[in-house]
Amino acid sequence: MAYLNAETNLRTHVVENQPHTLEQTNAFLSDIALREALSREGADWAFDRMVKLGADVADPDNIHKATLANRFPPELKRFDPYGRRIDTVEFHPAWHDIMALAWRHELPTLPWRHDRPGAHVAKAAASILFNQLEGGVMCPFAITYGIIPMLRQQPELAAVWERLMLSTEYDPRPRPHYEKRGVTVAFSVTEKQGGSDVRGVSTEAKPIGQAGPGREYLLRGHKWFCSAAGADVIFIVAQTAQGLGCFLVPRWLDDGSRNPISIERLKDKLGNKSNASAELELENTHGWLIGEEGRGIQTMMMFMLYTRFEVALAPVGIMRLGLTHALHHVQHRSAFQRRLIDQPLMRNVLADLAIESEAATTLVMRIARAFDAASINDSERSFGRLAVAIAKYWLNKQVVPFIHEAMEVHGGIGYIEESVIPRFYREAPINGIWEGAGNVISLDVLRALRKDKGTLTAFFDEIEVVRSADRHMDAAVLDLKSLLGAPLADDQARYITEKMALALQASLLIRHAPSAVTDAFCATRLSGRGAQAFGTLPNGVDIDTILSRALPDRKSSFAVRPQV
Numbered sequence: 001m002a003y004l005n006a007e008t009n010l011r012t013h014v015v016e017n018q019p020h021t022l023e024q025t026n027a028f029l030s031d032i033a034l035r036e037a038l039s040r041e042g043a044d045w046a047f048d049r050m051v052k053l054g055a056d057v058a059d060p061d062n063i064h065k066a067t068l069a070n071r072f073p074p075e076l077k078r079f080d081p082y083g084r085r086i087d088t089v090e091f092h093p094a095w096h097d098i099m100a101l102a103w104r105h106e107l108p109t110l111p112w113r114h115d116r117p118g119a120h121v122a123k124a125a126a127s128i129l130f131n132q133l134e135g136g137v138m139c140p141f142a143i144t145y146g147i148i149p150m151l152r153q154q155p156e157l158a159a160v161w162e163r164l165m166l167s168t169e170y171d172p173r174p175r176p177h178y179e180k181r182g183v184t185v186a187f188s189v190t191e192k193q194g195g196s197d198v199r200g201v202s203t204e205a206k207p208i209g210q211a212g213p214g215r216e217y218l219l220r221g222h223k224w225f226c227s228a229a230g231a232d233v234i235f236i237v238a239q240t241a242q243g244l245g246c247f248l249v250p251r252w253l254d255d256g257s258r259n260p261i262s263i264e265r266l267k268d269k270l271g272n273k274s275n276a277s278a279e280l281e282l283e284n285t286h287g288w289l290i291g292e293e294g295r296g297i298q299t300m301m302m303f304m305l306y307t308r309f310e311v312a313l314a315p316v317g318i319m320r321l322g323l324t325h326a327l328h329h330v331q332h333r334s335a336f337q338r339r340l341i342d343q344p345l346m347r348n349v350l351a352d353l354a355i356e357s358e359a360a361t362t363l364v365m366r367i368a369r370a371f372d373a374a375s376i377n378d379s380e381r382s383f384g385r386l387a388v389a390i391a392k393y394w395l396n397k398q399v400v401p402f403i404h405e406a407m408e409v410h411g412g413i414g415y416i417e418e419s420v421i422p423r424f425y426r427e428a429p430i431n432g433i434w435e436g437a438g439n440v441i442s443l444d445v446l447r448a449l450r451k452d453k454g455t456l457t458a459f460f461d462e463i464e465v466v467r468s469a470d471r472h473m474d475a476a477v478l479d480l481k482s483l484l485g486a487p488l489a490d491d492q493a494r495y496i497t498e499k500m501a502l503a504l505q506a507s508l509l510i511r512h513a514p515s516a517v518t519d520a521f522c523a524t525r526l527s528g529r530g531a532q533a534f535g536t537l538p539n540g541v542d543i544d545t546i547l548s549r550a551l552p553d554r555k556s557s558f559a560v561r562p563q564v
């Protein structure tokens with residue numbers, strides 16, 4: 001890509017002391033913590049496919065497309081030239097290319113297409129990698145990932161749609177499902193009067209004939225947020241005579257006519273620009289009920305579990321992206337007669353970020369293993385259900401200051417659009433909001449603990465295996481025993497969730513990470529010694545070892561498979 005490295009011969013324009021663009025560093029091979037986790041958690045078989053994905057994520061052509069897809073956001077076309085309603089979203093071609101890449105790599109479908117141990121672990125690694133390329137595309141693939149197990153609750157609907165949802169072929173043509181090679185999916189519950197409190201939904205669904213699972217209804221109402229708005233089918237939550245229900249709403253009906261779904265406008269968002277988030281009006285809109293009337297929340301549980309996991313994986317990708325770019329920059333930039341990588345305080349900042357990134361990776365990859373084992377192991381199911389909420393909460397709290405710090409490492413250029421950092425900085429907060437904002441998620445942690453005593457047991461089983469390995473960890477376990485042994489107060493939900501997240505991360509690092517990483521994590525995140533900002537590691541931390549583990553190996557993209 002000549003334009004990326006183009007140099008001019010202008011006499012006054014000598015570029016010195018600036019790195020070249022970071023390119024072609026395989027995002028998987030250069031991430032030792034992720035490689036080790038993939039193998040440890042049971043998806044060694046996916047190594048080669050992650051190498052390919054890691055190369056695609058680092059491909060300058062794909063990075064350029066991701067930038068374009070965000071610089072030229074989708075546009076709403078409500079009418080054709082003759083005034084007929086079409087309610088279509090038009091995307092830049094780059095969006096379609098990135099979507100096709102995600103579909104080819106099975107981001108939406110991997111565990112459902114490969115029913116084998118480690119499938120969710122492989123999926124988690126893939127999501128961490130893909131989120132280093134483009135965040136907007138994550139929303140459509142997250143929804144498909146969550147919808148498939150939900151759809152399977154209604155076999156006659158699954159018989160029509162599942163094959164198309166499982167396709168690795170991205171087919172963006174706005175055509176009825178029977179003409180398509182693959183479909184994409186959206187999901188809409190949020191209305192103006194309420195999002196977190198789903199019971200406030202006012203959209204109504206009335207049966208055309210007989211009511212019940214799999215039956216046809218007509219929907220009337222509005223939806224205030226519907227992302228992935230170019231989708232072929234939207235899953236919509238509406239009120240039935242018996243309470244909430246979840247409906248499959250295709251954009252096209254079987255006779256080839258359009259299902260009446262009016263896209264009122266697209267949201268003008270802070271970030272996530274490439275992805276179309278719409279407001280919808282529904283009137284005489286045909287939908288088919290999944291599950292029982294009045295059991296909409298139960299029907300959605302499976303969906304929410306997986307989509308929440310997806311939005312816990314996204315910040316891990318963003319952190320790693322920020323770290324990789326920061327580490328690259330400091331190797332090629334000097335200030336005050338020293339390369340930045342050799343400045344002691346900069347090393348402290350980078351090592352602190354590296355610890356955070358590895359702790360995040362280790363946590364989500366362990367949760368992925370719990371998802372893999374959930375169908376045969378109750379304890380793993382309980383652990384996965386609890387830990388996914390903990391991770392969704394905590395990692396999304398950490399990613400915003402993290403990417404800001406990675407930006408600051410770059411100095412002024414980090415604030416400039418041509419560096420990729422601003423795009424990811426704008427992307428960072430969204431995963432803390434959708435699929436449950438911070439308060440709602442931490443309250444959900446308390447709900448899980450209150451409802452199923454097995455979750456508490458599974459949690460302590462996980463953190464107590466490292467008893468006596470680290471004094472800070474031992475103290476943290478004792479603290480948590482007293483905290484969780486007392487009645488759980490709602491106003492303490494964030495505090496409790498944070499403490500649980502840190503203890504889980506520490507327990508996993510103690511078992512799986514080098515002592516340099518683990519000791520620094522425990523000394524700063526568990527002891528109360530740590531300060532609020534990154535770059536505040538105390539004396540005595542083995543920064544050299546931490547950085548040599550985190551530094552991307554520039555040669556790795558050409559390497560034969562290394563031992564992990």
Ligand SMILES: Cc1cc2nc3c(=O)[nH]c(=O)nc-3n(C[C@H](O)[C@H](O)[C@H](O)COP(=O)(O)OP(=O)(O)OC[C@H]3O[C@@H](n4cnc5c(N)ncnc54)[C@H](O)[C@@H]3O)c2cc1C
Binds near residue numbers: 194436
């Ligand atoms: C870019 C974007 C895309 C989106 N796409 C979709 C989509 O595709 N489909 C869809 O259905 N929705 C979508 N949403 C909506 C999103 O899921 C909701 O905004 C989110 O769930 C919060 O709901 P709300 O906006 O109604 O806020 P509210 O529910 O009003 O919450 C506001 C605040 O109150 C807090 N809060 C709520 N209850 C409690 C409580 N009991 N105690 C303490 N605090 C509480 C929340 O944590 C939050 O901080 C999208 C949102 C955004 C920003």
